[in-house]
Amino acid sequence: MDNQVELVATGLKFPEGPAYDGGGAIYCSNCDADYITKVDADGQISVSHRAAAEGYNRFTFRKTNGMTFFRDGSLFACDFGRNSIIRIHPDGTQTSYVDHYAGRPLEAPNDLAFDPQGNLYFTAPGGSGRDNSTGPIYRVDNADHQITRVAEGMAFPNGLAFTSDARRLYVCESQFDRILRFSVADDGSLHDVEVFADLLADGSGEPDGMAVDSAGRLWIAHYGRHTVLIVNTEGKIERTIKLPVDASTASGGPTNVVFAGKDLRAVYITDPGNGALYRTVSDVPGLPLFCAPDNVG
Secondary structure (H helix, E strand, O other): OOOOOEEEEOOOOOEEEEEEOOOOOEEEEEOOOOEEEEEOOOOOEEEEEEOOOOOOOOOOOOOEEEEEEOOOOOEEEEEOOOOEEEEEOOOOOEEEEEOEEOOEEOOOOOEEEEOOOOOEEEEOOOOOEOOEOOEEEEEEOOOOOOEEEEEEEEOOEEEEEEOOOOOEEEEEEHHHOEEEEEEEOOOOOEEEEEEEEEOHHHOOOEEEEEEEEOOOOEEEEEEOOOEEEEEOOOOOEEEEEEOOOOOOOOOOOOOEEEEEOOOOOEEEEEEOOOOEEEEEEOOOOEOOOOOOOOOOO
16 A cells, blocks of 8 residues: 555644544644644644643643543643643643652653553653663553553653553664563563564664554654654564655654544654644554544544
8 A cells, every 4th residue: 555645734843742532633742832733624723722821820731742632531641841741631621640750750751551441651761862771661550540660771762552452562762763562461560571673674763653553563653764664563664654854954753643533544643854744544444542532533
């Protein structure tokens, strides 16, 4: 299948974290700004949420990155400005879901995913890299709100996604240009990490965000290459989708991907190279996200 790529929106400020609301709209972070952009099914672009000004007596996010919708319509966002996971409730109020571990602030929460029980997994790679492989993954229990560090020792852990049975968790290890895979135990802990895919065949880049389709393949935003890589269940690059970005003049990208639409075959891609949101079509539906709102879009 030849994946045609179309431009959906421009003028975004380092777009990241595309999230599908189940009703036809895509929400995007603007990492270089103080607002979240909403793109309706008909292409109408608006600001859905904006950070409150300093000194304003209302709690809001500051700078969001990865985002995902919960089944009640809440939008969960990694806030690297507050070093927190922010919950934007359906009525517009905002609260900090978690912002500390073991008495210390989180370090730049980056991306997040729910398991079937509503437990939240997220990466917080701040300060980690090739020469300082300390990046962790955290888990927040849905029942008692207890936060646990379930993995560590990675060079900038980034996007993450579950398999269809939630028994495996994929994680982008950006600084080593590869995808790791963990086994998920019954208690939610992570074990038996292995290198699932090496992405160097696409050229030097960094895997950023990703999503899984119903065939079990990974759709990976390969930052710095302006490509989306489709990696099969054997860990091999099956297809490369090139975005219409002039890499010689644009900054890095893409940053993330999400499946959307009533049949979950539309794939939305954020690329800060030209501040854009793109769309292509998958040959198979995306894997429905655990705890996502009902899909009526």
